[in-house]
Amino acid sequence: MSNKTILILGGGIGGLAAATRLRRLLAPEHRVVVIEKNATFALRMANLWLMTGDRARPEEGERNLSRLPECGIEWVEAEIETIEPDSRMVKTRAGDFTGDHLVIALGAERHPQAVPGFAEAALDLYEAQGALAIRRALEAFDGGRVVIVVARTPFSCPSAPYEAAFLIDMVLRRRGVRKKSQIAVYTPEDLPMPVAGAEVGAALVQMLEARGIEFHPEQIVMRVEPVSHTLRFELEDTKFDLLVGVPAHRVPAVIRQAKLADASGWVPVEPDTLQTRHPGVYAIGDVTSIRLPIGMYLPKAGVFADEEARVVAENIAAEVAGKAPASRFNGHGFCYIEVGDDMAAYGAGNFYGIPAPIVTLEPPSPRYRLEKHEMERTAQSLWL
Numbered sequence: 001m002s003n004k005t006i007l008i009l010g011g012g013i014g015g016l017a018a019a020t021r022l023r024r025l026l027a028p029e030h031r032v033v034v035i036e037k038n039a040t041f042a043l044r045m046a047n048l049w050l051m052t053g054d055r056a057r058p059e060e061g062e063r064n065l066s067r068l069p070e071c072g073i074e075w076v077e078a079e080i081e082t083i084e085p086d087s088r089m090v091k092t093r094a095g096d097f098t099g100d101h102l103v104i105a106l107g108a109e110r111h112p113q114a115v116p117g118f119a120e121a122a123l124d125l126y127e128a129q130g131a132l133a134i135r136r137a138l139e140a141f142d143g144g145r146v147v148i149v150v151a152r153t154p155f156s157c158p159s160a161p162y163e164a165a166f167l168i169d170m171v172l173r174r175r176g177v178r179k180k181s182q183i184a185v186y187t188p189e190d191l192p193m194p195v196a197g198a199e200v201g202a203a204l205v206q207m208l209e210a211r212g213i214e215f216h217p218e219q220i221v222m223r224v225e226p227v228s229h230t231l232r233f234e235l236e237d238t239k240f241d242l243l244v245g246v247p248a249h250r251v252p253a254v255i256r257q258a259k260l261a262d263a264s265g266w267v268p269v270e271p272d273t274l275q276t277r278h279p280g281v282y283a284i285g286d287v288t289s290i291r292l293p294i295g296m297y298l299p300k301a302g303v304f305a306d307e308e309a310r311v312v313a314e315n316i317a318a319e320v321a322g323k324a325p326a327s328r329f330n331g332h333g334f335c336y337i338e339v340g341d342d343m344a345a346y347g348a349g350n351f352y353g354i355p356a357p358i359v360t361l362e363p364p365s366p367r368y369r370l371e372k373h374e375m376e377r378t379a380q381s382l383w384l
C-alpha cells in the first residue's frame with residue numbers, strides 16, 4: 001500500500017475535526033496536511049461572551065495551529081489561491097500541493113459590502129473585534145433603539161442573532177437602562193431558525209416577546225444610512241441608535257474561481273457522504289449546500305461541520321485501508337441557545353427527517369449554558 005496524502009483545506013471547526021480524526025485512524029506513513037491562512041483557531045460562539053463581557057479578550061479562546069505538528073499533522077500557513085478539483089491540486093504562495101483525497105472545509109466568507117452602508121453603520125457580531133465594539137457600545141448606551149439586523153440568508157449559526165437579542169436585553173437590564181430602550185430583530189427569515197420548524201420558531205418568538213424584544217420577519221434590508229441612522233427595507237424603514245449586524249455570507253473567492261459552487265452559491269455534496277462531484281474530493285461545514293426534503297438547506301453550524309468531518313475521516317481511512325467506506329452522515333444536530341441570566345435553551349433533532357426536520361426545543365436552564373461552555377473546552381482540547 002503506497003503512502004497517501006490527505007489535504008485538508010481550512011483549519012476551522014470542520015478542518016481540525018477532520019484532521020485530528022484522520023490522524024488517529026491512519027497509520028503514521030500517511031500524511032495529513034492542513035492548509036490554513038490564519039495562525040490561530042477560535043470557536044466563534046465566544047463572540048457572544050465577548051459581547052457581554054463574560055470573556056475579556058478574544059485571545060482567551062484562541063489556540064495556536066503551530067501545535068498541530070505535535071499531533072502528527074502538517075500545517076501549511078498559507079492562503080489557498082487555486083483549487084483544481086479534478087487533479088486534487090491546490091496552489092498557495094507556500095507552494096503547490098496534490099492530495100490523494102481533498103477535504104474542503106473553507107467555511108463561509110463574510111460579505112458586509114453586499115448591503116450598501118452596512119459595513120459603515122453596523123457593529124459586526126460575527127467578528128471578534130465587532131463583538132468587542134458591541135460590548136463597548138452597550139457599556140456606554142444610555143437608552144434608545146438597538147436593532148439587530150440579519151443582512152441575508154443563509155448565515156452561520158441560525159440562533160446567533162436571537163441569542164444576541166436575549167443577551168443585549170440582559171446587559172441593558174443589568175445596567176438599568178432597559179426601560180429606556182427598545183430591542184428589535186429584523187430578518188429575511190419568516191421565523192427564527194426556520195429549518196427547525198414552526199413549533200421551535202413560535203417558541204422562540206414567544207421568548208422574544210416575553211422580554212419585550214420586537215421581531216420583524218421577512219425584512220430584506222436594501223441599504224443602511226449611517227448618518228441618519230436609518231435602515232431601508234423593501235417596504236418600510238426603521239431608525240436605530242445602535243446597530244448590531246449579521247453580515248451577508250458567501251463562499252470564499254477560491255471556491256467561486258474553481259467553479260465548485262452551484263446555483264445556491266455553495267458547494268453541493270451528497271447528503272450522507274459529503275462527496276462532491278469530483279472523485280476523492282469532499283466538502284464539509286459552512287461551505288456546503290445540502291438541500292433537505294422540505295426544499296430548505298441544512299443550517300450552517302459547527303456541530304454539523306464536526307459530525308460531517310467524522311464521517312469523511314472514517315470513509316477516507318477505510319478507503320486508504322482498502323475497505324468499503326461505510327460511514328454516513330444522518331443529519332442529526334443540536335444547539336444551545338443562550339437566553340441570558342446564565343441560562344440556555346437546547347434545540348436538537350434530525351434535520352434529515354422526512355417529510356420535514358424533527359426538532360425539539362428544551363426550555364432554558366442553567367445546565368445547558370454550562371454544557372455550551374463545556375463544548376468549547378472539549379473542542380479545544382480534542383483538536384489542539
Ligand SMILES: Cc1cc2nc3c(=O)[nH]c(=O)nc-3n(C[C@H](O)[C@H](O)[C@H](O)COP(=O)(O)OP(=O)(O)OC[C@H]3O[C@@H](n4cnc5c(N)ncnc54)[C@H](O)[C@@H]3O)c2cc1C
Binds near residue numbers: 011013160336
Ligand atoms: C457568533 C457565532 C456563534 C456561533 N455559535 C455556534 C454554536 O453555538 N454552535 C455551532 O454549532 N455553531 C456555531 N456557530 C457557527 C460555527 O462557527 C460555524 O458553523 C463553523 O465555524 C463552520 O465550520 P467550518 O469548518 O465549515 O468553517 P470555519 O470554522 O469558518 O473554518 C473555515 C477556515 O477556512 C479558512 N480559509 C478560508 N478561506 C481560505 C483560503 N483561501 N486559504 C486558506 N484558508 C482559508 C478560514 O480562515 C477558516 O479558518 C457560530 C458562529 C458565530 C459567528
